[in-house]
Each structure stands twice: as C-alpha cells, then as structure tokens.
Amino acid sequence: MTRSMPRWRWRWSPVGNPLRRRSDVVQACTSLLVAAVVLIGAPVTSAVTYDDVRDSLRATAAEQTRTGHHITVTLLQDSPKHPYPRSSAAGKARYPVRVRYVAPDGTEEIALADVRASLRAGTSVRVWAGADGKPTDAPLDADGVHGRAVGLAGLSGMAVVLVGVIVHLGVRRALDRRRMAAWDRAWAESAPK
Known part of the structure; x- marks a missing residue:
C-alpha cells in the first residue's frame, strides 16, 4: 500500500512532479517573496510614514501657532x-x-x-x-494632524501593495513569454516538415 504525497508537497517537491518546469518554480518563489515583502512592508511603511508625517505636521502647526x-x-x-x-x-x-x-x-x-x-x-x-x-x-489641530497622517500612511501602504502587484505581474509576464518561446522552439523541432 503506497501513501500518496499531499498535493502541496507534490507540487513543491524537486522530484515529485515531472511536469514542473524551472519557470514554474521561479514564479512560485517570486510570488511567495513578493507576498512576504508586501505583508511585512506595507504595515511597516504605513507606520513609519504615519510617525514621520505626524511629527512634521505637529512641528509645522506649532510654528504656525507661535508666529501667527x-x-x-x-x-x-x-x-x-x-x-x-x-x-x-x-x-x-x-x-x-x-x-x-x-x-x-x-x-x-x-x-x-x-x-x-x-x-x-x-x-x-x-x-x-x-x-x-x-x-x-x-494651524491644524490634533484631529487634523491625525487625519492627514492616517491618510498619507494609508497611501504609502497601498503604494507598497501596488509595487508588489506590478512586480508579480511583470515577473509572471516575463516567465510566460519565456515559456511560450520554449514551446514554439519545441514545436518547431518536433513538427512535421
């Protein structure tokens, strides 16, 4: 009696899937890397942006209050x-x-x-x-400072997600082109002449 390998391990196993191409592995690894960068980078970027913008706006508001x-x-x-x-x-x-x-x-x-x-x-x-x-x-009050900082922090987080999506789609498109070119070459070699 043989035990079958779980589907996810079969796809990732170096010897388990004879139909898996090197470009499939590159695409999967790139997808995981981009997902990790986005999942970690978006919240970190948002938090850093919020702190920086809040501090800057507070300083500007304090200066405007002092001089106005x-x-x-x-x-x-x-x-x-x-x-x-x-x-x-x-x-x-x-x-x-x-x-x-x-x-x-x-x-x-x-x-x-x-x-x-x-x-x-x-x-x-x-x-x-x-x-x-x-x-x-x-000058902005505390609510105005908070609102603008939250808005810009959200935009910076969305920018990280957008860059991640663009990178993922770019890699996928480049790999699809390579796969299509390889299939065209293989067809040209095996097609009847």
Missing part, C-alpha cells in the same frame, strides 16, 4: 450658503470670500479668507493670519 495670530477682517461679499444648513458639517464648512483687512504696516489690503457660510457683506469676523499678517488657514 488672529485678525479682524470685513467681508466684501456674502459668503455662500451651505447646501445642507442643518447638517453637522455646516458649522465646520468654510468658504473663500474676498475680505478687507488692515496690514501690519497700517494699509488696507484685500485678500481671500475662508469664513463660515451665510455671512453678509460688511460682517466682521476673526480669521487666522500668518507671520506676514495676511489671512491664511489656521
């Missing part, structure tokens, strides 16, 4: 109405509107500033100004 300040601006036009004024997003939404403000040198300037929805022209609001005294975006 609030200024009062006057709207020169009505700000747009939010399409869903009763939604939770309506209070957080900001729209770019032309405003007038007094620059640090005392001159009146006109610029774009992001303000809440549904404000009338002539309304005075406080906006964030950079070190140069011009209206700009407020």
Whole structure:
C-alpha cells in the first residue's frame, strides 16, 4: 500500500512532479517573496510614514501657532450658503470670500479668507493670519494632524501593495513569454516538415 504525497508537497517537491518546469518554480518563489515583502512592508511603511508625517505636521502647526495670530477682517461679499444648513458639517464648512483687512504696516489690503457660510457683506469676523499678517488657514489641530497622517500612511501602504502587484505581474509576464518561446522552439523541432 503506497501513501500518496499531499498535493502541496507534490507540487513543491524537486522530484515529485515531472511536469514542473524551472519557470514554474521561479514564479512560485517570486510570488511567495513578493507576498512576504508586501505583508511585512506595507504595515511597516504605513507606520513609519504615519510617525514621520505626524511629527512634521505637529512641528509645522506649532510654528504656525507661535508666529501667527488672529485678525479682524470685513467681508466684501456674502459668503455662500451651505447646501445642507442643518447638517453637522455646516458649522465646520468654510468658504473663500474676498475680505478687507488692515496690514501690519497700517494699509488696507484685500485678500481671500475662508469664513463660515451665510455671512453678509460688511460682517466682521476673526480669521487666522500668518507671520506676514495676511489671512491664511489656521494651524491644524490634533484631529487634523491625525487625519492627514492616517491618510498619507494609508497611501504609502497601498503604494507598497501596488509595487508588489506590478512586480508579480511583470515577473509572471516575463516567465510566460519565456515559456511560450520554449514551446514554439519545441514545436518547431518536433513538427512535421
């Protein structure tokens, strides 16, 4: 009574499968290697990216907070109405509107500033100004830093997966071409003339 070898061992055994070609082994080994690199590399890349981006954004936000300040601006036009004024997003939404403000040198300037929805022209609001005294975006808060860091970390992890897929498909295509060329040569040698 003979015991049969499990199917996975038969495929990988150096002597067990007479139909296995060298290119099959190369393709299988490459697939395993790419899978291992992707399974290890994607989370590691994401974690490193998250830490780096978070630290960078925190430093930038701290610098902007240290050098910036609030200024009062006057709207020169009505700000747009939010399409869903009763939604939770309506209070957080900001729209770019032309405003007038007094620059640090005392001159009146006109610029774009992001303000809440549904404000009338002539309304005075406080906006964030950079070190140069011009209206700009407020520094990111902790949630903004976290959100951007998570987004970029996810993109970096997906990039590792994408590179792995491209490498796998490239190797597979190259091996398929070699197999087709070998079959063409073998057919040319054995075909009736």
